[in-house]
Amino acid sequence: xxxxxxxxxxxxxxxxxxxxxxxxxxxxxxxxxxxxxxxxxxxxxxxxxxxxxxxxxxxxxxxxxxxxxxxxxxxxxxxxxxxxxxxxxxxxxxxxxxxxxxxxxxxxxxxx
Numbered sequence: 001x002x003x004x005x006x007x008x009x010x011x012x013x014x015x016x017x018x019x020x021x022x023x024x025x026x027x028x029x030x031x032x033x034x035x036x037x038x039x040x041x042x043x044x045x046x047x048x049x050x051x052x053x054x055x056x057x058x059x060x061x062x063x064x065x066x067x068x069x070x071x072x073x074x075x076x077x078x079x080x081x082x083x084x085x086x087x088x089x090x091x092x093x094x095x096x097x098x099x100x101x102x103x104x105x106x107x108x109x110x111x112x
Contacts, residue, residue, distance in 0.1 A: 001048045013041025036076040042069045057107050068096035
């Protein structure tokens with residue numbers, strides 16, 4: 001998959017997750033499906049973006065991104081079940097995504 005297509009899938013999926021989260025507060029029944037569709041899209045984008053180079057720090061950071069996406073998928077499952085634990089899982093995934101979004105460019109810049 002080309003980088004352009006992967007970035008489009010990633011951006012659209014992130015917007016779907018954001019929209020599903022925001023609309024879920026209004027208790028609309030279809031918002032769970034919007035959120036789950038975004039979570040699956042994020043998973044597809046992250047699986048096709050795995051790092052295969054020699055840098056172990058980058059491998060670890062890309063795996064953390066994949067784990068965060070799996071946590072978002074777990075959050076979607078809790079949404080389907082109607083349990084409030086989805087909020088906690090989404091918060092953990094957001095923290096991991098935030099960490100990797102700062103660290104990956106830093107490690108790539110340093111080249112270590």
